[in-house]
Amino acid sequence: MKTSDKIRYKINTATVTEKLIAANVIAFLLFGLLNTIFTLFNIPGFKSFYNWFVLPSDPAEFILKPWTIITYSFLHGGIWHLLSNMLILYFSGMYFLNFFSPKRLLNYYFLGVLVGALVFMLSYNLFPAFAGGKSYLVGASAGVMAVLIGVATQAPNMYIRLMIIGNIKFWWLAAFLVALDVIQIPMGNAGGHLAHLGGAGLGYLYTTQLHKGNDIGAWWESTMDGIASIFKKNEKKARMKTVHKSSNKKGSTTSNSSKRKSNGMSKSEKQQEIDAILDKISKSGYESLTKAEKDFLFQAGKDD
Numbered sequence: 001m002k003t004s005d006k007i008r009y010k011i012n013t014a015t016v017t018e019k020l021i022a023a024n025v026i027a028f029l030l031f032g033l034l035n036t037i038f039t040l041f042n043i044p045g046f047k048s049f050y051n052w053f054v055l056p057s058d059p060a061e062f063i064l065k066p067w068t069i070i071t072y073s074f075l076h077g078g079i080w081h082l083l084s085n086m087l088i089l090y091f092s093g094m095y096f097l098n099f100f101s102p103k104r105l106l107n108y109y110f111l112g113v114l115v116g117a118l119v120f121m122l123s124y125n126l127f128p129a130f131a132g133g134k135s136y137l138v139g140a141s142a143g144v145m146a147v148l149i150g151v152a153t154q155a156p157n158m159y160i161r162l163m164i165i166g167n168i169k170f171w172w173l174a175a176f177l178v179a180l181d182v183i184q185i186p187m188g189n190a191g192g193h194l195a196h197l198g199g200a201g202l203g204y205l206y207t208t209q210l211h212k213g214n215d216i217g218a219w220w221e222s223t224m225d226g227i228a229s230i231f232k233k234n235e236k237k238a239r240m241k242t243v244h245k246s247s248n249k250k251g252s253t254t255s256n257s258s259k260r261k262s263n264g265m266s267k268s269e270k271q272q273e274i275d276a277i278l279d280k281i282s283k284s285g286y287e288s289l290t291k292a293e294k295d296f297l298f299q300a301g302k303d304d
Contacts, residue, residue, distance in 0.1 A: 054072050
């Protein structure tokens with residue numbers, strides 16, 4: 001198996017939690033590498049560049065870079081900040097997927113990120129303690145807390161094993177982490193701890209609403225599905241063009257049976273058949289197709 005195939009296989013078989021962790025680690029390494037390059041070559045402006053991706057507490061500044069409401073969550077203040085978040089995400093995500101779907105985990109995570117960001121900005125503009133202050137938020141903690149509290153609300157009495165302490169109920173761990181954020185607000189990083197609590201609140205609310213039959217994250221899932229479908233359509237078109245070129249180079253001819261099959265199908269049936277063949281190519285490669293499938297795909301391309 002080629003190296004590229006191995007990488008593709010690992011990506012396809014990774015859980016959604018592992019993919020989120022990988023995205024966070026890659027972002028951390030990328031910005032760390034850029035910081036090193038800026039430093040070694042004595043290039044000024046890395047902090048200004050970095051600030052285009054962190055979440056500002058000032059709403060006027062946020063309006064100029066609204067994407068930071070998501071990008072801030074993939075940046076971390078240091079290696080221990082990253083490791084602690086990713087460890088909690090890994091273990092809470094593992095339990096989460098026993099009760100919910102991967103798509104729902106993404107709903108919890110990103111809605112936690114959004115709510116955490118909003119709590120952070122509101123806090124800096126409402127509480128007298130922050131009057132006249134300005135700060136920036138980084139880290140995935142709000143999304144991680146949403147996943148953790150979400151599954152703890154779903155199965156509060158489930159026992160989990162911690163290496164040093166032993167078996168404890170899930171809600172004990174969740175309550176401890178929430179309490180830790182509350183009592184640490186006066187000690188420093190107040191905005192960060194408030195953002196964590198915003199994510200935790202979202203996780204609790206999401207699960208309790210699911211128990212009532214309300215999916216408050218359905219709109220986010222629909223939005224993400226819509227965006228994903230656009231990329232999938234473009235990918236399928238690109239793969240189809242590649243297949244056409246490959247068929248022409250080999251000088252293959254289209255069989256009469258494939259022509260008849262293609263001509264006898266409705267447009268929607270033909271597209272379904274094309275999608276099925278392209279999915280097979282994506283999973284197993286072009287050579288896994290039968291001659292009939294190759295001929296059908298070639299003929300469909302000519303008909304278009």
